Amino acid sequence: MPPPGVRYLSCFDAPMHSDILRSNRGPEGDGPTVAALRWPACSASGTRVTIDFAAHRAWPWHRRLVSAAVRRVRVWCRSAADDRPTPVESAVDWLNRQPRSVGLAMRCGAPPCPGLTAALLPTLLEFGQFELLDAWLKWLLSAQRSDGSFTQAGTNDGSLFNTAEALVALTELAAAGMAVAHEPAGCAAECLNQRLADFSLAGTGGGRRLRTAVSVGCANALSAAGQWLGSKRWQQIAHDILARSRGAVDWHLWTEPGRLVVQAADAWLTLGEVGLARDILRWPSARQRRDGAVPATEHANWGENDVLAHLSALWFRLGERDRADRALAFLHRQQCSSGGWQQRWGRSLPTCESPWAVKHYLDAARLQVATSFDEPHELPTAIAVNDGRLVAVRDWLATLGIAPKVADVGCGPGRFLRELARVVPHARLIGIDPAPAMLRQLPGGIESRPGSLLRIPAGDGEFDGVFAVESLEHSLLPERAVDELCRVVRPGGKILIIDKHRARQPLSLHQPWERWFLPETVEHWMARHCGDLRVEPIAHGPAGDTGLFLCWHGTRRACAYASPAEVSGSVPKLARNSLISPAA
Structure with missing residues (x-):
C-alpha cells in the first residue's frame, strides 16, 4: 500500500x-x-x-x-x-491591459481604488512588472490626502482599510530593496495611529467582527511601518490593539469563508500567529469540495473567486499543499479567455471580472513554486565531474577571462558553484536563489543573494556572465526571466542557459508549473539582447547525450534589442540542424 x-x-x-x-x-x-x-x-x-x-x-x-x-x-x-499562454501569463497580460494613468478599479465603471492598487504593487514586483509598478505607485502617492490617509474609492472620506493596504505595500517595497520615500509612509502610519487610538471594538455580531478584522489589518500595517521607520511608539500601539483584538471575538466560530475571514487570517499569519490563522480557516477548510472550490455558505452552490484564490495562497503559506493545489486547479478551470476571473463561480449571470482574484491568484501561483522547495527533500549537492552539464558550464566559464564575476541564478544548494570554485579559484562567484534553505548550503567563499529569475538582485550590466541550469523551467514567466538574465550582463558578457527539451516533457513526470522549451523558443527570446547565439544538445550524466537537455549560448550586445532580420538570422543553420530531436 x-x-x-x-x-x-x-x-x-x-x-x-x-x-x-x-x-x-x-x-x-x-x-x-x-x-x-x-x-x-x-x-x-x-x-x-x-x-x-x-x-x-x-x-x-x-x-x-x-x-x-x-x-x-x-x-x-x-x-x-503548449503554444497557448499559461494561466499565469494570461493573468499578467490582463493586468498589463488595464489603464496605467490611474489606479485599478474594483469593478467595471467604478472609480479607481487606492487599497486595491496598493495591494497589487508587491505582486507586480515579484513578477518583474516594473513599468506597471512604477505607473501605479506614482498614482497611489498622488492620491494620498494631506492628513496621510487614502480615500474610499469615489469619495473624499478617508478609509482605514485603504490606508493600511497602502502602508503595507510601501513597507514591503522598501523591504524588497526599492527606494521608497519615508514621508508618505510616515504620514500614513501617523494617520493610522491617530485613527486607531479612538477605534472601538464595541458591538455585537457582524459589526464587531468587521471592526475587529479591520483593526487587526491596520495594527499589522502599523507594526511593520514601526519596524521599518524605527518608531517604538507605533509598535507599542499596534501590540496593544492586537492584544485586545485577539479576545474580542471567537475567531474559530466564524462560519463563512468571506473576505472578512481570509483578511483576518492573512493578518494574523503575517504576525506569526499560525495557530490562530488555522482556527479562523477551520470552516472553509472543512467545507472545501473535492474539486477544490469553497462555497459561499454551507448549502450554496456558488462562491467568490477572489476569496478562493486568497484561501489558496494562505493554505500554501500554512503548508496545506493539497488544499491549495486543488483550489488553484479549480481556478485554472474558471479563468476567462481574457485572463481574468469573474467575481463569482457557479452563477449563471456573468459578473464583472475581479482584480482581487487576479492578485491573489498570482500570489498563490508564486507560492506554489516557492513552497515546493521548502519541503524536506534532498536535492543533490554534488555532480559528476564528467557530467555534460558541468562540462558545458566549465568550458563556458573559461571564455570569460581570468577573474570574471559570474552569477548562478537559481543555484539551489550550489553543486555547480562548488565545482567551479575548485576549478577556477580566481573567479568571483555569486549564487542567487529564492529559497533561503538553499542559500544556506552554499560553500564558503561564494556570495549568496536572495532573489529570483524575475527579480535578480543586481544592477544593470553587473556581471561578466550569468548561467542558469534547470531553473528557467521553474519560472512562471520564462520570457521575462530571459530578459532579466540579459539585463544584468555587461555588453560583451555571456549568457548560458541549460534546460530540458520540450519534446520530452509529455513523457516525463514533472511539477504542474514546469515548462520545458523548444530550441527556437529560448533562442528567439535571447536574440532580442544577444548575438553569437548557439544551441546544442548536451549530455545528461556521463553516459552521453540522451536528448533531454539543451544548452543555449549568447553574447550580450551593447544595444537593447535586435531588428527582426537579426533575430530571424541570428543562429547559424548548422547549429540548428545539429540539434537532435528526441524520439517520442
Missing part, C-alpha cells in the same frame, strides 16, 4: 520511466538512487504521485502497450496546448 497522501500511477498515468531514471541519477551518475524509484511529484492535475517501477515492469505486454499508446496521445494533446 502507498503511504498516506501518495498514490501509485496506473498505466494511464505512468510516464516513460527511463526518462525518470536518467533524470534522477546519483551524484556520480552510476544508476538511479533509491529516491528515483519513489520520487514524490505532481501530475498535471496537481495530485501528488509516485511511480512504482517494479509494478510497471511486471505488467503484461498488452497493458504496457496500452500505457505506451496513452503516452503518445498525451504527447499530441500537450503539444497542441
Whole structure:
C-alpha cells in the first residue's frame, strides 16, 4: 500500500520511466538512487504521485502497450496546448491591459481604488512588472490626502482599510530593496495611529467582527511601518490593539469563508500567529469540495473567486499543499479567455471580472513554486565531474577571462558553484536563489543573494556572465526571466542557459508549473539582447547525450534589442540542424 497522501500511477498515468531514471541519477551518475524509484511529484492535475517501477515492469505486454499508446496521445494533446499562454501569463497580460494613468478599479465603471492598487504593487514586483509598478505607485502617492490617509474609492472620506493596504505595500517595497520615500509612509502610519487610538471594538455580531478584522489589518500595517521607520511608539500601539483584538471575538466560530475571514487570517499569519490563522480557516477548510472550490455558505452552490484564490495562497503559506493545489486547479478551470476571473463561480449571470482574484491568484501561483522547495527533500549537492552539464558550464566559464564575476541564478544548494570554485579559484562567484534553505548550503567563499529569475538582485550590466541550469523551467514567466538574465550582463558578457527539451516533457513526470522549451523558443527570446547565439544538445550524466537537455549560448550586445532580420538570422543553420530531436 502507498503511504498516506501518495498514490501509485496506473498505466494511464505512468510516464516513460527511463526518462525518470536518467533524470534522477546519483551524484556520480552510476544508476538511479533509491529516491528515483519513489520520487514524490505532481501530475498535471496537481495530485501528488509516485511511480512504482517494479509494478510497471511486471505488467503484461498488452497493458504496457496500452500505457505506451496513452503516452503518445498525451504527447499530441500537450503539444497542441503548449503554444497557448499559461494561466499565469494570461493573468499578467490582463493586468498589463488595464489603464496605467490611474489606479485599478474594483469593478467595471467604478472609480479607481487606492487599497486595491496598493495591494497589487508587491505582486507586480515579484513578477518583474516594473513599468506597471512604477505607473501605479506614482498614482497611489498622488492620491494620498494631506492628513496621510487614502480615500474610499469615489469619495473624499478617508478609509482605514485603504490606508493600511497602502502602508503595507510601501513597507514591503522598501523591504524588497526599492527606494521608497519615508514621508508618505510616515504620514500614513501617523494617520493610522491617530485613527486607531479612538477605534472601538464595541458591538455585537457582524459589526464587531468587521471592526475587529479591520483593526487587526491596520495594527499589522502599523507594526511593520514601526519596524521599518524605527518608531517604538507605533509598535507599542499596534501590540496593544492586537492584544485586545485577539479576545474580542471567537475567531474559530466564524462560519463563512468571506473576505472578512481570509483578511483576518492573512493578518494574523503575517504576525506569526499560525495557530490562530488555522482556527479562523477551520470552516472553509472543512467545507472545501473535492474539486477544490469553497462555497459561499454551507448549502450554496456558488462562491467568490477572489476569496478562493486568497484561501489558496494562505493554505500554501500554512503548508496545506493539497488544499491549495486543488483550489488553484479549480481556478485554472474558471479563468476567462481574457485572463481574468469573474467575481463569482457557479452563477449563471456573468459578473464583472475581479482584480482581487487576479492578485491573489498570482500570489498563490508564486507560492506554489516557492513552497515546493521548502519541503524536506534532498536535492543533490554534488555532480559528476564528467557530467555534460558541468562540462558545458566549465568550458563556458573559461571564455570569460581570468577573474570574471559570474552569477548562478537559481543555484539551489550550489553543486555547480562548488565545482567551479575548485576549478577556477580566481573567479568571483555569486549564487542567487529564492529559497533561503538553499542559500544556506552554499560553500564558503561564494556570495549568496536572495532573489529570483524575475527579480535578480543586481544592477544593470553587473556581471561578466550569468548561467542558469534547470531553473528557467521553474519560472512562471520564462520570457521575462530571459530578459532579466540579459539585463544584468555587461555588453560583451555571456549568457548560458541549460534546460530540458520540450519534446520530452509529455513523457516525463514533472511539477504542474514546469515548462520545458523548444530550441527556437529560448533562442528567439535571447536574440532580442544577444548575438553569437548557439544551441546544442548536451549530455545528461556521463553516459552521453540522451536528448533531454539543451544548452543555449549568447553574447550580450551593447544595444537593447535586435531588428527582426537579426533575430530571424541570428543562429547559424548548422547549429540548428545539429540539434537532435528526441524520439517520442
